[in-house]
Amino acid sequence: MKDLLTLPDNLLVPKDDGACDHLEGMKFPELNIQNTSKKEVNLAHYKGMTVIYFYPMMGSPNSAPMIGWNDIPGARGCTPQSCSFRDHLSELQDLGVTNIFGASSQDIKEQKETIERLHLPFELLNDSSFELTDLLKLPTFEYKDKMMIKRLSLIIKSGIIVKVFYPVFPPNENAVRVIEWLRKYKA
Numbered sequence: 001m002k003d004l005l006t007l008p009d010n011l012l013v014p015k016d017d018g019a020c021d022h023l024e025g026m027k028f029p030e031l032n033i034q035n036t037s038k039k040e041v042n043l044a045h046y047k048g049m050t051v052i053y054f055y056p057m058m059g060s061p062n063s064a065p066m067i068g069w070n071d072i073p074g075a076r077g078c079t080p081q082s083c084s085f086r087d088h089l090s091e092l093q094d095l096g097v098t099n100i101f102g103a104s105s106q107d108i109k110e111q112k113e114t115i116e117r118l119h120l121p122f123e124l125l126n127d128s129s130f131e132l133t134d135l136l137k138l139p140t141f142e143y144k145d146k147m148m149i150k151r152l153s154l155i156i157k158s159g160i161i162v163k164v165f166y167p168v169f170p171p172n173e174n175a176v177r178v179i180e181w182l183r184k185y186k187a
Contacts, residue, residue, distance in 0.1 A: 004059045004060075004061060004079040004080075005079055005080055005083065006080075007076060007077055007080060007170060007171070007172060008070060008076070010070075011070060011073075011076055011077075011169075011170070012070075012071065012072070012073040012074075013073060013074075013167075013169050014073040014074030014150070014151070014167035014168075014169055015073065015167065016166065016167055017139070019138075019139035019150070019166070020138070020139065020152055020164050020166035022137060023136065023154065023161050023164045024161055024162070024163065024164050025160065025161065025162075026136075026160070026161045027044070027159060027160055027161075028043050028044045028156050028159050028160065028161060029044060029132070029135040029136065030042065030044045031043075031044070031131060031132055031135060033103075033125050033126065033127060033131070033132055034108065034125070034126050035101070035123035035124065035125050035126070036108060036111050036112050036115055036123050036124045036125075036126070037123060038108075039123075041101075041123075041125070043099075043101075043156060043159075044159045045159065046098070046099055046156070046158070046159070047098070047158050048096065048097075048098035048099070048157070048158065049095075049096045049097045049098055049099075049155060049156070049157050049182075050097070050098065050099040050100070050101070050155070050156040050157075051085070051092065051097050051099070051100045051101070051153065051154070051155055051156075051178055052100075052101045052102075052103055052125070052153065052154050052156065053081060053082075053085060053100075053101075053102050053103070053151075053152070053153040053154075053168075053174060054102075054103045054104065054138065054149045054150070054151060054152050054153070054154075055078040055081055055082070055102060055103075055104050055149070055151055055171075056075050056078060056104065056141070056143070056148035056149060056150065056151060057078060057104060057105075057106050057143075057148055058078045058079060058082070058104070058106060058110065058111070058114045059078065059079060060110070060113065060114075060117075061117075066143075068143075069143065072141065072143065073167075074150060074151050074167050074168070074169060074171075075141075075143070075148075075151075076171075077151070077170065077171030077172060078104075078151075078171070079118065080170075080171055080172035081102075081151070081168070081171035081172060081174050081175075082102055082114070082118055082120060083118060083172075084171075084172050084173070084174055084175040084176070085100055085102070085120075085122070085174070085175045086118065086119065086120050086121060086122075087175070088175040088176065088179060089121055089122070091179055092175065092178065092179060092182070095179060095182040095183065095186060096182065096186065097182070099122075100122040101122060101123055101124065101125050102120070102122070102123075102124040102125070103124065103125040103126075103127055103132070103149070104124070104125075104126075104127065104148075104149055105126075105127050105128050105130060105133070105147065105148060105149055106126075106128070107128065108126045108128070111124040111126060127149070130147065133149055138150070138152065139152070139166075150166075150167070151166075151167065151168045151169075151171060151174075152164065152165060152166040152167070152168055153165040153166075153168060153174055153178060155178065155181070155182075162185075163181055163185070165177060165178065165181075
């Protein structure tokens with residue numbers, strides 16, 4: 001069984017390549033996207049503060065090792081990132097976050113397994129069609145002929161992207177960085 005919660009010390013740090021510079025201040029696109037409960041959601045219509053974190057691919061303890069995954073800057077850490085948002089949920093809500101979503105292009109069955117295994121109290125969004133990724137022009141990378149979304153987080157306030165976290169490293173501190181920003185934003 002693999003330890004998906006512990007990040008190796010020697011992970012490569014992703015560099016800011018400017019691929020998300022266009023997002024801050026952007027109106028979130030009108031799009032119905034399926035969540036892990038198979039409901040369609042349109043984040044452009046959500047009121048209040050929404051956090052959406054994008055991750056490449058959640059590993060499974062019973063799956064084969066992903067050869068070369070640790071050599072891709074920013075790829076490793078989807079489980080710690082998700083657990084961090086789970087563990088800091090009440091603090092995020094206290095700071096005014098009304099919705100939290102994880103999002104990836106990973107198969108929805110695998111996303112559902114992730115929610116159950118990690119006891120996530122929020123839904124994951126499925127962008128296996130890359131429709132949201134394309135509309136937002138999100139950065140991607142390839143791993144073994146599969147396209148993946150690079151790790152990033154957005155804070156959306158009533159349909160407008162007000163903050164972008166990119167690149168996200170280390171991923172297990174993403175929720176803490178969001179909390180720090182929200183404290184300053186509310187001050």
